[in-house]
Amino acid sequence: RKEVEQDPGPFNVPEGATVAFNCTYSNSASQSFFWYRQDCRKEPKLLMSVYSSGNEDGRFTAQLNRASQYISLLIRDSKLSDSATYLCVVNDYKLSFGAGTTVTVRA
């Protein structure tokens, strides 16, 4: 079983829509989780950390469900600039990445 698994998508949504996707992780002892964003042929950039209580950063909401070992990301009021690949990451001193979920926001 892979350490981190994500729905690859792609999710193709109109501007203004809400899109949500999950990832699952295999190590129940993992403590630190992130969402990274990666634009085509660029390096990954930290989007947000994921806290146990859930957290929001503007239009982005991250949730953690430890019992089921999954992490979710919700994007509200999608913008064209949100088009990217979103990488789910578990940090156990090394970062374990999922393969990414591709989101395309269309005008």
Next chain:
Amino acid sequence: ETGVTQSPTHLIKTRGQQVTLRCSSQSGHNTVSWYQQALGQGPQFIFQYYREEENGRGNFPPRFSGLQFPNYSSELNVNALELDDSALYLCASSLDGSSSYEQYFGPGTRLTVT
């Protein structure tokens, strides 16, 4: 910009050759991690260097080796290149070797093996 730099940007090598990739960490960071990202995949952890010592290794063969220098810059060396080594190689620097600190990525080196 993260302050992490990598060189070269692009590289084309032939199967069987050797390659050295370089990474300069962000000022004040003593930890560098290296990742390999194949097309359509997420980055895969190769190894991490903390204060010039290897501090963990992923599932990569010994022909992948590294160094960290006193100024905390780092090199990734790959011997006997194979076609499957074609990928984006990313380095990331962080303040410490623990999981508590954010890792900042450089722009990557795109290696093509023919």
